[in-house]
Amino acid sequence: MRELPIHIQLDPQNGKTLYEQIYEYIREEIRKGNLLQDERLPSARFLSDYLQVSRTTVDMAYGQLVAEGYLVARPKRGYFVSTTEGLYHMEMEAGWEKEKPPLAQRKPGCRYDFSPTAIDMSHFPYATWKKITRNILVDARSQMFALGEPQGDLELRRTICRYLHGSRGVNCEPEQIIVGAGNDFLLLLLEKILGRHVHVAMENPTYIRAYKIFRSFAYPISLIPMDDKGIRVDRLRESDAQIAYVMPSHQYPTGISMPIGRRMELLRWAAEGQERYLIEDDYDSEFRYKGKPLPSLQASDRLGHVIYIGTFSKAIAPAIRVSYMVLPYPLLEKYRRECSFFSSTVSRIDQTILNEFIRDGYFERYLNKMRKEYRMKHDLLLGELKAFEKDFAVSGGSAGLHILLKDLRGRSEEILAQEAESEDVKVYCMSAFQMKESDMEMTNEKKQKSPATMILGYGGMSEEEIKEGIHRLKKIWIE
Amino acid sequence: MRELPIHIQLDPQNGKTLYEQIYEYIREEIRKGNLLQDERLPSARFLSDYLQVSRTTVDMAYGQLVAEGYLVARPKRGYFVSTTEGLYHMEMEAGWEKEKPPLAQRKPGCRYDFSPTAIDMSHFPYATWKKITRNILVDARSQMFALGEPQGDLELRRTICRYLHGSRGVNCEPEQIIVGAGNDFLLLLLEKILGRHVHVAMENPTYIRAYKIFRSFAYPISLIPMDDKGIRVDRLRESDAQIAYVMPSHQYPTGISMPIGRRMELLRWAAEGQERYLIEDDYDSEFRYKGKPLPSLQASDRLGHVIYIGTFSKAIAPAIRVSYMVLPYPLLEKYRRECSFFSSTVSRIDQTILNEFIRDGYFERYLNKMRKEYRMKHDLLLGELKAFEKDFAVSGGSAGLHILLKDLRGRSEEILAQEAESEDVKVYCMSAFQMKESDMEMTNEKKQKSPATMILGYGGMSEEEIKEGIHRLKKIWIE
Numbered sequence: 018m019r020e021l022p023i024h025i026q027l028d029p030q031n032g033k034t035l036y037e038q039i040y041e042y043i044r045e046e047i048r049k050g051n052l053l054q055d056e057r058l059p060s061a062r063f064l065s066d067y068l069q070v071s072r073t074t075v076d077m078a079y080g081q082l083v084a085e086g087y088l089v090a091r092p093k094r095g096y097f098v099s100t101t102e103g104l105y106h107m108e109m110e111a112g113w114e115k116e117k118p119p120l121a122q123r124k125p126g127c128r129y130d131f132s133p134t135a136i137d138m139s140h141f142p143y144a145t146w147k148k149i150t151r152n153i154l155v156d157a158r159s160q161m162f163a164l165g166e167p168q169g170d171l172e173l174r175r176t177i178c179r180y181l182h183g184s185r186g187v188n189c190e191p192e193q194i195i196v197g198a199g200n201d202f203l204l205l206l207l208e209k210i211l212g213r214h215v216h217v218a219m220e221n222p223t224y225i226r227a228y229k230i231f232r233s234f235a236y237p238i239s240l241i242p243m244d245d246k247g248i249r250v251d252r253l254r255e256s257d258a259q260i261a262y263v264m265p266s267h268q269y270p271t272g273i274s275m276p277i278g279r280r281m282e283l284l285r286w287a288a289e290g291q292e293r294y295l296i297e298d299d300y301d302s303e304f305r306y307k308g309k310p311l312p313s314l315q316a317s318d319r320l321g322h323v324i325y326i327g328t329f330s331k332a333i334a335p336a337i338r339v340s341y342m343v344l345p346y347p348l349l350e351k352y353r354r355e356c357s358f359f360s361s362t363v364s365r366i367d368q369t370i371l372n373e374f375i376r377d378g379y380f381e382r383y384l385n386k387m388r389k390e391y392r393m394k395h396d397l398l399l400g401e402l403k404a405f406e407k408d409f410a411v412s413g414g415s416a417g418l419h420i421l422l423k424d425l426r427g428r429s430e431e432i433l434a435q436e437a438e439s440e441d442v443k444v445y446c447m448s449a450f451q452m453k454e455s456d457m458e459m460t461n462e463k464k465q466k467s468p469a470t471m472i473l474g475y476g477g478m479s480e481e482e483i484k485e486g487i488h489r490l491k492k493i494w495i496e
Numbered sequence: 497m498r499e500l501p502i503h504i505q506l507d508p509q510n511g512k513t514l515y516e517q518i519y520e521y522i523r524e525e526i527r528k529g530n531l532l533q534d535e536r537l538p539s540a541r542f543l544s545d546y547l548q549v550s551r552t553t554v555d556m557a558y559g560q561l562v563a564e565g566y567l568v569a570r571p572k573r574g575y576f577v578s579t580t581e582g583l584y585h586m587e588m589e590a591g592w593e594k595e596k597p598p599l600a601q602r603k604p605g606c607r608y609d610f611s612p613t614a615i616d617m618s619h620f621p622y623a624t625w626k627k628i629t630r631n632i633l634v635d636a637r638s639q640m641f642a643l644g645e646p647q648g649d650l651e652l653r654r655t656i657c658r659y660l661h662g663s664r665g666v667n668c669e670p671e672q673i674i675v676g677a678g679n680d681f682l683l684l685l686l687e688k689i690l691g692r693h694v695h696v697a698m699e700n701p702t703y704i705r706a707y708k709i710f711r712s713f714a715y716p717i718s719l720i721p722m723d724d725k726g727i728r729v730d731r732l733r734e735s736d737a738q739i740a741y742v743m744p745s746h747q748y749p750t751g752i753s754m755p756i757g758r759r760m761e762l763l764r765w766a767a768e769g770q771e772r773y774l775i776e777d778d779y780d781s782e783f784r785y786k787g788k789p790l791p792s793l794q795a796s797d798r799l800g801h802v803i804y805i806g807t808f809s810k811a812i813a814p815a816i817r818v819s820y821m822v823l824p825y826p827l828l829e830k831y832r833r834e835c836s837f838f839s840s841t842v843s844r845i846d847q848t849i850l851n852e853f854i855r856d857g858y859f860e861r862y863l864n865k866m867r868k869e870y871r872m873k874h875d876l877l878l879g880e881l882k883a884f885e886k887d888f889a890v891s892g893g894s895a896g897l898h899i900l901l902k903d904l905r906g907r908s909e910e911i912l913a914q915e916a917e918s919e920d921v922k923v924y925c926m927s928a929f930q931m932k933e934s935d936m937e938m939t940n941e942k943k944q945k946s947p948a949t950m951i952l953g954y955g956g957m958s959e960e961e962i963k964e965g966i967h968r969l970k971k972i973w974i975e
Contacts, residue, residue: 085790086725086755099757138641147633154626162617164814198677198817198841205684209712229837233688246565276565278578311564335643336843338677358708362677362841364815 135477169196272413614956648675751892
């Protein structure tokens with residue numbers, strides 16, 4: 018018998034239990050090779066006597082070592098060190114720290130940021146949201162903490178269905194709706210439904226995030242030029258695309274609303290081929306100021322070629338990670354057959370809160386309030402831009418949360434953006450949304466050809482910030 | 497001038513505004529072809545006089561029709577029907593309803609369901625959860641409703657990091673953690689990080705959902721047989737796999753805890769090849785009854801070959817859609833470079849609630865409580881199964897929420913399951929977790945060879961249900 022036990026320095030004060038101390042000591046001895054394969058350990062009785070600890074303490078330590086495979090118990094013979102042949106003696110490599118990639122440095126932003134994606138959360142009915150949450154939690158029983166249906170709770174899907182029909186003309190049944198934690202997740206799921214090697218067409222310029230996502234699917238991507246009515250269907254037809262990702266109500270970032278004729282051309286394109294689909298991203302349709310919002314493309318679709326995607330992240334709050342996708346029946350069937358094992362990504366509690374927020378009219382009220390707020394900012398911005406009209410063509414102002422300034426004096430977007438930044442004002446370049454085929458770089462040729470177009474979002478700015486921001490741009494851009 | 501206007505039957509009582517009624521009437525006339533391309537409409541002034549409505553009402557209707565592309569406004573000439581060439585006259589197809597796939601019929605369950613995935617939510621500290629939620633909402637400002645970081649809130653990642661280190665020996669920095677809405681989402685994300693055509697090896701039998709997910713990636717899958725220490729590394733080495741998906745702490749469904757020697761072999765396999773990784777799914781490590789839980793495989797990994805995945809859905813509640821993935825640095829770098837544009841899928845509110853629940857010790861307390869509860873059920877079940885020991889070998893009882901009954905009398909799993917069902921008791925067949933390569937069917941040969949093994953989960957059953965369920969099985973299986 019080796020003299021193993023005498024080396025264990027048990028310390029009742031060191032924060033670890035005695036059992037853990039014994040366990041760790043023996044484990045280390047095995048790891049270091051001080052205890053060799055098949056070596057017998059002292060009996061539990063001997064060790065407990067020797068260390069003056071209870072028999073249970075030693076039993077627990079040995080049991081743990083057996084469970085982890087360091088020891089084997091041989092009936093009536095005792096504990097032995099098990100095969101250490103496979104033990105892996107590699108030390109933490111020096112220099113490991115250096116391999117860590119540096120965290121992306123975020124540049125400090127400008128004081129006046131005309132971000133086209135920022136929204137105004139200052140009017141969000143926090144009190145209402147909290148009240149609904151409180152009430153739900155008071156009534157919540159265990160059912161609420163169970164995993165919901167993969168497609169989302171039926172009640173919420175019914176509410177979304179009614180909402181989409183009423184506000185966007187979408188024709189669907191609740192069974193066609195899939196609720197998911199954000200558009201990105203829904204697109205990941207859609208990839209699994211559509212399959213691989215699907216050739217997708219996108220408007221150019223387009224929403225960069227969607228472009229990146231399709232790239233991550235390794236889908237071949239065709240970038241289709243646009244005219245003033247939206248995506249050019251003749252060019253789409255020339256591409257070999259099976260899917261077209263479009264934003265007919267308010268194209269991002271051009272702001273174009275696709276007229277009905279073009280929509281019908283698009284639907285006809287979809288009907289011409291095998292399994293062609295249009296993905297309609299209706300991302301900010303709620304914010305239209307003039308007349309009632311355009312119905313969705315899906316509303317005109319009679320043959321089930323439109324996959325409709327929308328989100329509450331923009332109209333309610335970015336933290337509300339709830340988006341929805343309406344599948345036409347052939348894809349719904351495919352989803353049910355092949356993909357419905359993917360669990361729901363939204364908690365039932367969140368689904369229930371959202372359902373009541375919409376069902377009880379708070380959503381509608383909030384949207385009306387925000388339309389008014391945004392319209393006020395929009396009108397203020399357009400008013401402030403009056404002085405720019407000799408140097409820029411102003412457009413894109415009937416929906417959404419940004420307008421476009423097209424330079425008439427032949428300056429470049431870089432210069433305009435740099436000048437703005439020198440005044441602590443951030444504006445956005447149209448070229449950043451233009452892509453070359455199979456390339457993420459900006460289209461340098463494009464920038465030469467088409468006039469510089471600056472994007473000014475106003476959703477996240479206060480009226481004072483809009484005024485001051487435009488005042489500063491005026492000084493450098495037009496005076 | 498056509499006599500269009502006289503047909504409009506304005507009805508102030510029909511619930512729609514006058515503007516909408518005019519808009520809809522003209523739109524329908526265009527759709528039906530009653531108004532033809534380039535036809536001029538009556539002037540707004542004429543129509544407002546004629547219909548006895550305000551000029552604004554007609555302007556709004558015309559404006560809407562222009563916005564939607566049905567009309568064009570020609571300066572100083574008036575409104576004209578726009579190109580209807582593209583108009584798409586396809587009627588809702590008859591029989592569309594019939595195409596709807598039937599909703600999956602769920603069989604009514606048995607009264608006594610030994611589901612291996614059910615959990616007991618009756619001890620969940622609802623009151624605590626509600627209190628934390630209330631407190632967070634009271635303090636919540638707009639920041640809480642903003643979109644969080646793609647990887648998850650730093651505070652939560654710090655808390656998860658501490659928890660994983662303390663309870664599972666996981667060595668990581670918060671920057672390596674990605675928080676996501678469930679394991680399925682994290683695996684979808686992992687696919688984008690790992691890339692395509694990645695050959696994955698899985699234990700056989702294994703967790704069916706993970707198998708389906710890898711299949712949906714179109715990854716080649718090798719099913720590796722297991723012995724009593726877990727996955728056979730010799731067979732893994734023969735496969736050409738680059739990734740192995742394993743559950744070392746408590747394999748599902750076999751219940752095997754992989755001993756240290758085998759773990760080291762696995763890590764050595766990973767170190768031998770280019771870009772080999774082990775995905776460690778530590779799905780229910782919290783529920784170990786004997787000794788302290790086994791440390792994770794990641795804890796032994798010094799070279800960054802383990803991708804560690806865990807979830808709070810099992811240990812807290814299925815509705816808590818929060819899982820986490822710990823990436824080794826080379827993959828973290830790839831994620832940052834290529835995939836970090838994917839938005840977070842968990843709301844900041846949920847992240848904050850969870851963070852406080854863990855940070856303030858409620859999670860630990862709840863786990864301790866549940867370990868006691870589950871152990872009680874486990875011991876009760878084992879006690880009740882004493883009478884089965886002549887006919888079955890009982891195993892798999894030191895962790896997790898299910899035990900295995902291996903039939904010693906040569907009966908088939910189907911017969912045993914059917915007999916149970918005739919007594920309103922649901923038990924699960926091991927063969928349902930065994931797969932053939934590139935095939936989802938059960939291995940028929942396997943069923944012939946290996947003895948029938950029934951899986952009895954007890955997590956979701958009350959003590960009375962366990963007693964009665966076993967009582968019923970006793971009557972049919974052993975008497």
